[in-house]
Amino acid sequence: MSRSDPIRINYYNALERAENVANALFYFGAVISIASLFVTKEKLPELYNLIMVAFAVTVISIFIIGISIRLYFLPRAEDNRRREFFGKAYSISLIHEKTDGYYNNDQVDPMRRVAAQVLENSWFSKNITLRILRLERAKVIIYFMAWFVCIYWRNADFGLILAVSQAVFSEQVIAKYIRLEWLRSRCEDTYERTRNLFTSCASGASFNAMAVDLCSFYETSKANAAITFPSSTFMKMNHSLSEEWNRIRLDLNI
Structure with a gap:
């Protein structure tokens, strides 16, 4: 394909x-x-x-x-x-640019397709955030170690402490790490809840309402986190995640 x-x-x-x-x-x-x-x-x-x-x-x-x-x-x-x-x-x-080979499911009803696509997206997102966090967690530890050294170094200039603190507690370091951890948690929650939706007895309006809620939950999570997944990380994981996704959808009969 x-x-x-x-x-x-x-x-x-x-x-x-x-x-x-x-x-x-x-x-x-x-x-x-x-x-x-x-x-x-x-x-x-x-x-x-x-x-x-x-x-x-x-x-x-x-x-x-x-x-x-x-x-x-x-x-x-x-x-x-x-x-x-x-x-x-x-x-x-709705747009002339269309993906090919993604959003793979056999659902016919549009709302069930929405739920299946949310399940697929959250599956990819939770695993990619986990991979990115391997490096980010190590970076945060190193930055904090450098910050503590400056704080407890007796001869450290106060200006140096402020400069290092500004760098560590910036949008690109600590704030980004916190947003990544939060996004990981939300994606895992989305995946588990959407999977449970397909294994439950919900149908009709009940299923549709929960599908819309899960789709909104996932989209607001992405918007608030404002994290862009690196293309290189996505491409490295795409094949293995796609194979696992096919096993998941077959297991759920979707």
């Missing part, structure tokens, strides 16, 4: 590139802020001014890219993904 995802290529890849630029600028700004502590204006005025200008440009650039991600790149990608999601469920064309 051929597998293609033009929505990821056309929209999520651009979002991922923007986030990578924002992350690079963040770390560059952190390095500059620490370097500024060791360069005095009296001894090296030209270098000091250069560092200050670079830091100001970096901060403004991070702000502009951050706003662009939140108000343009992320909504554009998510909106097109949802159009394709519901178009698949109801067998209509």
Whole structure:
């Protein structure tokens, strides 16, 4: 079976590139802020001014890219993904770009297809977040160790402590880690609840209402977490997760 995802290529890849630029600028700004502590204006005025200008440009650039991600790149990608999601469920064309080889289930009723697609999405999402968290947990431990060293190092400059604290407790480090853990928990909850829905005796309006609730729960989880899965991680796991998904849907007869 051929597998293609033009929505990821056309929209999520651009979002991922923007986030990578924002992350690079963040770390560059952190390095500059620490370097500024060791360069005095009296001894090296030209270098000091250069560092200050670079830091100001970096901060403004991070702000502009951050706003662009939140108000343009992320909504554009998510909106097109949802159009394709519901178009698949109801067998209509809401977007000309269509995935091939995804949303594999044999359900005929649109609401049962919605529930099956939520089950498939949450299965992939919970496993991908777990893989990403392997690295993020290690990074957070290292950052906290560096922060504690600065805090308890007697000769540490107070400015250095503030700079390291700013980097550690930033959107790109601690906040991102917390959002990832929260998203993992929500995806696991979505998967278990949706699986239980298919194994229950719910039908008709009862099934439809719970399917809509689970779909909303999953979508609001993604929107609030605002986490983009790296394409490289997805591609590495795609084959094994797809094989396991086929076993899951056959077991549930969906």
